Amino acid sequence: MAQKDAHALILDAIDMGAFRPGDRLVESELADRFGVSRTPVREALQRLETQGVLTRDGRSLMVAALDxxxxxxxxxxxxxxxxxxxxxxxxxxxxxxxxxxxxxxxxxxxxxxxxxxxxxxxxxxxxxxxxxxxxxxxxxxxxxxxxxxxxxxxxxxxxxxxxxxxxxxxxxxxxxxxxxxxxxxxxxxxxxxxxxxxxxxxxxxxxx
The missing domain is CATH 1.20.120.530 (GntR ligand-binding domain-like)
Structure with missing residues (x-):
């Protein structure tokens, strides 16, 4: 599964309301949910954090909310x-x-x-x-x-x-x-x- 596919899968889940602002995203759980390895999920999460879709709370990543x-x-x-x-x-x-x-x-x-x-x-x-x-x-x-x-x-x-x-x-x-x-x-x-x-x-x- 390519990185762009993991990225798209997570974005689509957020778009459809499966993950809401404030929800924590766990690498291993996402890999199991989408049936992909953890590496592309990890890379997708890093990309989404850079894009501002995810925000960090300590060591955890969560779906960002707009002020x-x-x-x-x-x-x-x-x-x-x-x-x-x-x-x-x-x-x-x-x-x-x-x-x-x-x-x-x-x-x-x-x-x-x-x-x-x-x-x-x-x-x-x-x-x-x-x-x-x-x-x-x-x-x-x-x-x-x-x-x-x-x-x-x-x-x-x-x-x-x-x-x-x-x-x-x-x-x-x-x-x-x-x-x-x-x-x-x-x-x-x-x-x-x-x-x-x-x-x-x-x-x-x-x-x-």
């Missing part, structure tokens, strides 16, 4: 990159890709009572917009942003009423893309992420 400033910085970057993706999707998305986005919005209504499942569906929806931009370099950069988003301990979609509102915002984004209105799609995406960020800030303030 207030890091979260604000991440949303600033994410918003501009995703707005660009929406604008490009309006220009380049195939009819079939738009159809899939519409289906996602409709099907995701069935998940409103399950915040974890809705969060996974939300990642898939945004990922589909990234792909519909048909710009490999943008998709690559957004993949890095997505990895960092996984370092947030909670999802804004767990807040009462946010899930239904987010799906309506998704619908507006898709319809702008379908109209081939790039500016409207970008604006709708920015507004969507602004509301998500605001929701997180309110929840953060309540925990102070």
């Amino acid at each position: 207030h400033d890091q979260m604000a910085e991440l949303y600033a970057v994410r918003t501009e990159l995703e707005a660009l993706a929406a604008r490009l999707a309006a220009r380049h998305a195939a009819r079939e890709e738009i159809s899939v986005l519409r289906q996602m919005v409709e099907e995701d209504h069935a998940l409103l009572s399950d915040a974890t499942a809705l969060a996974r569906a939300n990642r898939r929806f945004h990922g589909q917009i990234h792909l519909a931009s048909h710009n490999r370099y943008l998709v690559q950069q957004l993949g890095m942003v997505r990895r960092s988003m996984a370092l947030m301990a909670t999802t804004s979609l767990a807040v009462a009423g946010r899930g239904a509102a987010a799906l309506e915002e998704h619908r507006e984004i898709v319809e702008a893309i379908a109209r081939r209105d790039g500016e409207a799609a970008a604006d709708a995406l920015r507004a969507h992420l602004s509301l998500a960020f605001e929701t997180r800030l309110r929840e953060e303030a309540r925990s102070l």
Whole structure:
């Protein structure tokens, strides 16, 4: 198993919520979990620490958590990159890709009572917009942003009423893309992420 594979496996597990911020990652347990030798796991852990995905607590490595400033910085970057993706999707998305986005919005209504499942569906929806931009370099950069988003301990979609509102915002984004209105799609995406960020800030303030 190559180093890059161990690295990807650990990142995917964090992305899917198998490991959450604050969880300790143990080399031997990861090797057993993924069926790989300890050497590539050790190298992957070192790489992830360098990338800021993991942080050290004494001799232990744990999944990092974003502080207030890091979260604000991440949303600033994410918003501009995703707005660009929406604008490009309006220009380049195939009819079939738009159809899939519409289906996602409709099907995701069935998940409103399950915040974890809705969060996974939300990642898939945004990922589909990234792909519909048909710009490999943008998709690559957004993949890095997505990895960092996984370092947030909670999802804004767990807040009462946010899930239904987010799906309506998704619908507006898709319809702008379908109209081939790039500016409207970008604006709708920015507004969507602004509301998500605001929701997180309110929840953060309540925990102070």
